[in-house]
Amino acid sequence: MKKLSVVIGADHGGFEMKEQLLSRLAKDYEVADAGAYEYNPADDYTDFALSVAQAVAGGRATRGILVCGSGVGACITANKVPGIRACLCHDTYSAHQGVEHDDMNVLCLGARVIGIEMAYELTVAFLNARFSGEERHRRRLQKLLDIERQALQGGDKGEAG
Numbered sequence: 001m002k003k004l005s006v007v008i009g010a011d012h013g014g015f016e017m018k019e020q021l022l023s024r025l026a027k028d029y030e031v032a033d034a035g036a037y038e039y040n041p042a043d044d045y046t047d048f049a050l051s052v053a054q055a056v057a058g059g060r061a062t063r064g065i066l067v068c069g070s071g072v073g074a075c076i077t078a079n080k081v082p083g084i085r086a087c088l089c090h091d092t093y094s095a096h097q098g099v100e101h102d103d104m105n106v107l108c109l110g111a112r113v114i115g116i117e118m119a120y121e122l123t124v125a126f127l128n129a130r131f132s133g134e135e136r137h138r139r140r141l142q143k144l145l146d147i148e149r150q151a152l153q154g155g156d157k158g159e160a161g
């Protein structure tokens with residue numbers, strides 16, 4: 001059976017955890033490394049979050065994993081890319097339910113918040129989950145996609161009436 005294709009990236013805050021996850025996940029998934037390729041305390045999470053998000057949005061990977069210090073900066077950045085549904089999940093329920101109900105396609109982790117064992121369990125929960133396809137989940141996803149499309153077209157900027 002074809003392995004799920006995954007792309008993983010991290011800044012200096014998540015570099016060590018990304019390296020460990022990469023080697024563990026490579027046994028069961030096809031994993032591409034979007035960098036950082038070396039520890040550089042001056043690098044920026046935005047660069048790696050953009051690479052991972054573009055790989056997923058462009059169809060070069062099915063799922064993405066991002067690691068930074070808290071997971072927050074990477075998550076905010078990834079969600080700027082149309083088609084990305086990135087979430088910071090530090091509990092396994094959200095890591096799989098976010099895929100099953102919300103079609104989450106990028107998992108963000110904070111290497112300064114959780115340890116490697118928790119991070120690995122979260123990635124496995126995320127990668128093994130599948131979108132339910134149930135009507136209510138498809139309906140909500142479609143509403144979300146409509147909001148994204150309207151925002152891209154410069155629609156409602158949220159001004160008070």
Ligand code: RB5
Pocket residue numbers: 011012013014045068069070071072073074
């Ligand atoms: C880097 O020091 C840190 O700010 C970054 O990894 C991340 O935590 C941002 O959200």
